[in-house]
Every structure is written in structure tokens, then in C-alpha cells.
Amino acid sequence: MATGRTHRPATRSRGIPEATVARLPLYLRALTALSERSVPTVSSEELAAAAGVNSAKLRKDFSYLGSYGTRGVGYDVEYLVYQISRELGLTQDWPIVMVGIGNLGAALANYGGFASRGFRVAALIDADPSMVGKPVAGIPVQFIDDLERIIEDNGVSIGVIATPAGAAQQVCDRLVAAGVTSILNFAPTVLSVPDGVDVRKVDLSIELQILAFHEQRKAGDEAGAVLPDAAAVRAAAAAASAAAPTAVDAGADAGTAAAAGTGAGTGTGAGTGTGAGTGAGRKGPDGDVPAVMPA
Amino acid sequence: MATGRTHRPATRSRGIPEATVARLPLYLRALTALSERSVPTVSSEELAAAAGVNSAKLRKDFSYLGSYGTRGVGYDVEYLVYQISRELGLTQDWPIVMVGIGNLGAALANYGGFASRGFRVAALIDADPSMVGKPVAGIPVQFIDDLERIIEDNGVSIGVIATPAGAAQQVCDRLVAAGVTSILNFAPTVLSVPDGVDVRKVDLSIELQILAFHEQRKAGDEAGAVLPDAAAVRAAAAAASAAAPTAVDAGADAGTAAAAGTGAGTGTGAGTGTGAGTGAGRKGPDGDVPAVMPA
DNA sequence: CTCTGTGAAGATCTTCACAGCT
């Protein structure tokens, strides 16, 4: 504030676009790799390639943070790592609690990527008494009854939910009531939270479904001409209405004849116990996904 | 519908917006739940609430699929489930292979959500000989050398990578060469693939970093006045330039090192989906860890 | 009168392309 170039729009710091925020971790990862190789500087072109985006977007993103580059040269790697880390709030310690230590929860707990970025697993919590006390990733699992105390004692503000769908909302409510204001949800359910609480969701099933959609299109295209024409099929289907979906089905997926056979009972939940997909609760723009790491 | 308003842009079928495609799985999940409760119809308002979006968006999304609702009434649940399933290509069987059966891979394999949506785990593959033959989620792990044969024998077109970051690109190349055209990547690396191949990435660490960003803002706001003032800090930092980032840096990547160390065996991690809105298939940035689903 | 389907307005995000430091 004080010094700053006065001709600037007066500290734009506030409005960093969501889309940009979602990419900062990507840049940070690429920069970290460069840093480890002791690379001193990078051009927007190189860094963009390493992060998997185009250079114009990267420069625009950085422009929201400030002018950290040097024209004619590029960006100082170490310096940028620092700036982005700070912008993301990674220069501080973030204690987190994970609720639901099943297969997934355990895998997540074992994931080393947490600590690497300022996150610290303060506690693992589960509702199964037989799990209590057992060490997972070196941390003893605690009983869910102590959830509130644990959160308060550790000053936790970020919670990870990896419980079955049915327990998610309840766990979420308790976390929020205890003071958690950011939640990463792995359960395939839409969580409702009061204003001020952020929820991000991760769902494997949804990602696969999106891939399937595109995969289906590819198949249709290469199959022959353009797709048979969804429009026509659709029209017919509509006409038949709920009447005989089967027929339509066959037609619709021409290429995928095999699938047609199933037409009949599709979707209708055959009674699958678990929910499948998951939703994504996001606010605005986003479109990225996170990745996991090796244990 | 056949009747249709001729003034329509002539079969828009082709262009279902990515943002819409990303939400279809959400609607499908909500609809499946309603179906299981034998609810016959839903209004856009109710369904939107169940899916966590607003009704205008939902109606707009459905309008890209066709006119499946009834004015004054709502949508027929069973019929919509069917239409969306077909649109997503879930009425057919999608055999998938998962490479990297570490903590994360195993957790993913055990995740029941797959089968429920037309996905079938055709094979689990790992590079660790000691893992071969061991059953994970009831499926014996196969050796990586057989990757090409497995893909061909099963007609696999979708692959899931849950290996350590270092092995991801190599595995990706082999999958693509063998015929896989859609990849769900849980490794924190940017994968480069030829045109025509879709990649979606899931990274837990990235999601947490995004939450941390918002969490930091909240703290700053409620703390008192406006944030201390990023501008000033920035200026100071700039002055110090590359001078003292070290301290910061150490903190930033500390974790990474740990993760790297483990690299050896299989991948781990878990993670899932994500972003929703915008971006569709991106190439990839990096990330950290993915998350998985409920077990 | 109720609730869908949708043109149109508005908000975001992305890409272009070039002025201007170094």
C-alpha cells in the first residue's frame, strides 16, 4: 500500500478469479519441480507448458497477483514459488481432520502429499469403535464422539469427509457446528452448509461418467458418418414417451448395439446399494481436478 | 417433438456444453435416489435442489438434451434417468483397467461406485511383482508386462492411472499405444497425450490448496479491517527478491520430498473428480492427491 | 394457474495481439 505504483488500479488483490485460483496449485507444482532442479528462471511459455496451460492464460493469471516477472527475461522461480504459496495461504500450517477412515480415508491418510503443502493431519476420526486406537498412517484413529473436542483443541478449520454417503451430511453438520469452515467431500452426496462455509467435492464416479460421454461420442464418430442423429432418435423417443424406451434405445446407440440389449431396465436403480456418482459442488468456474500421489 | 418448432437451430444435439455434461452425473444421481423411493415425477425446482444447482440452470441443461419435461407437471423420473444414462453412454458396458494398485489404487478398486454405473473393472495392473496374483477387491492383480494384451483382450478404452507421479507418463503412453482413448489420472503430473485422447485429473492436494486460499481470505476478513495489505507485503517481498525465499520454500515443498521417497512401490492416492464447471478435459497440471469415494 | 423451455442479458473465462519495459 504505501509505496506501490500509484497508477495501479489500487490493489486488485481482492478479486482473483476462481478459475485463476484453481490453477495456482498447478503452477506451484510445476515451479516446485523447477526449483528442485535448481532452475533459476522460466519464461511464461516454458512454465505454461510444464503446467499444461497456454502462456497467455498463465500471464493473465499472474497479472492478478501482481507484476512478478521481468520483461525480456521471465520469472524468478524461487520468488514465484514464494508468492504463490503465500497467495494460497500455504505459508501457514493448516491442521485438518479426516472423518471416515475406510478404504478411501486410509488411502488418503497415507498419501504424503498433504504435509508437503502446509497441511497437517491433526486427527483421523471414525464412527466404528473397532477402529478406534488403531494407527493409520501412524496416527491413531479417534472416536467420533470426540469430534467437537478434537476440532477445538487443534484449531481445525478444514475437514475432509470420507464417510459413506449416508453419514456425510450429519458429519458435515457437526464439523460446521464445531467451527470448520472448509470441507472437502468425498462422499457422493450434496452437502448443504450455511453461508460462509466452502465445500469442494471429489467424485470418481462422476469423472468416469464424463469420460464415458466423450468416449461414446468418439465411437459414434469413427463408426461411420456423423452420429446417426440424436435429434431424430430423440424425437422418436419423445413421441414414444415413457412408453417404449427399449426401441429407442437400440436405435440411439446404433453403433453400440450391445448396449441396446440392456435398454430395458436401465438406470432405474436396480437397487444398487451405494450411490454412484457424485456431484461437484462448486461455485463458479472451475474445471479442474486434483491428482493423487504415490504413497 | 418430431413436430418440433422448425425454427430451431437444426439439431443442436452435437453441442452439449461441457459444463452441462459435467452436471449430468449429478442429475443422474439425484434422479436415481428419487427412483429408488419410487417418486414418479419431479419439478425442476425439486430436482435442482437435490442436485445442488439452481432450477434455471437445470432446465437450461435439460433443454440441450431435448424436451423431456411436461409443462405444469415436471419430469418423469424413470424416463429422465433413462435419457441421461443414454446420453452419458452408461447404457453400455465400459470395461476399465486400473494401473497402480497401491493404497489409492486399492481403495479405488474397492469402491463400489463403479459397477453401479456401467463401469466394470476388467483388470488391475501393477509393476510390483510381489503384488501380482494377489486379489484386490476380488480381482487378482496382473503384471504390467501384460498391459497391452489385457487391454486388447478386454476391449478396454478407459484407463485409470494411480501410479506414482514418476511412472504416470510412461504408463499413459503404453495405455494410449494399446488403444485406450480416455484416461483418469490420479498421479500428480501433467500427462501429454495425442489428440483424440481425453484426460481428466483428480488431485486431492489441489483441492485442499483451493480451500486453503478461501479459508485464508475468511480469516483475513473477519480478523479486522481489510487484509493486512497484500500490496505492501508484495512490495517488500519484491525488494527482497530472490533473496530470502528459502525459508518459505522449505515449507512449501517439504512434503513433496517425503512423497517422493515412497515412490517405490505402487501408486497410491485416491481421489476423484472434480471440477466441474468449465474446463473439460485438460491436460494437466499437477496436483497432489486425489480423493476417493466411500468404500 | 403451474411449471417447462428458451431468447436475451449479464457474468466469467479465454485468447488475441501488441505496447512497453529490460
Next chain:
DNA sequence: AGCTGTGAAGATCTTCACAGAG
């Protein structure tokens, strides 16, 4: 000369708000 920083154009996505089917 090289490369960043950015106004402006373009592409998407979201929200509004209402005509009109049922």
C-alpha cells in the same frame, strides 16, 4: 530483440424473465 503485462475481442456459462403448453 525478448518477453511480460494487459486492454479488448471472443467464447462460454449463468441467470433472468416470460411466452406458452398442459
